[in-house]
Amino acid sequence: MPRIGTRKLHFMLQARLASHTISIGRDYLFNLLRDHHLLVRQRKRKAYTTNSRHWMRKYDNLIKTLSIQCPEQLWVSDITYVRMNQQWGYLSLITDAFSRKIMGYSFRTDLSTEGCVDALKMALDSRIYPQQSLIHHSDRGSQYCSSAYTHLLIQHNIAISMTQSGDPYENALAERINGIIKTEFNLNHCPYGFEQTKKKIHQAINTYNSIRPHASCNYLTPEEAHKQKGKLLRKWKNYTSNKKTIKTYV
Secondary structure, X not given: OOOOOHHHHHHHHHHHHHOOOOOOOHHHHHHHHHHOOOOOOOOOOOOOOOOOOOOOOOOOOOOXXXXXXXXXXXXXXXXXXXXXXXXXXXXXXXXXXXXXXXXEEEEEOOOOHHHHHHHHHHHHHOOOOOOOOOEEEEOOOHHHHOHHHHHHHHHOOOEEEEOOOOOHHHHHHHHHHHHHHHHHOOOXXXXXXXXXXXXXXXXXXXXXXXXXXXXXXXXXXXXHHOOOOOXXXXXXXXXXXXXXXXXXXX
């Protein structure tokens, strides 16, 4: 996890530091990393992966007032780009909103529906609570509105929910997971070919699911959180820096 956030790094180091009777506070760790030029620099984006100007049916947003109580109650989906050595790749992700576990993914060199369908099939095979009522939420991109995708959802009795505008906040969790995978695992620009990048993505998602703690899940890993029931304690807070309030949600 080459670009993991300092607060999560502080949490993960506690046991190791305690074994050496060392106590380091969060602010001290921030200053220590800053002095050694090790703080993570944020990158700017933007490449567009969504085409919502199409004739296919668009569904209503079902999750505006939804309270998430358990795993496999809500999945969020999105596509993000990955820049490789001499081409672009497109990563389709399906994430469980309760546990933040990436349930399914697919990496391709095109924006075809097949990538999203492959990610959905993997997510369906990964379910451990098949009797739980489930909602699938996405943007209004042509891939998610296609008959191949919606029929697969309907076949598995999964309710379909979509954003109602181009506002990324309507699918904020999916956008956030995109950012974590790309930013913390150095996938914004991979100096490799397709096959090597695909292997790196596979490793990153396995590490994300099994090792990275989430502040929104009581600092459990996604795999640990996926086995829990009831609301998880959220550890994120509002942090003030240079008179600006910064909220950390994941």
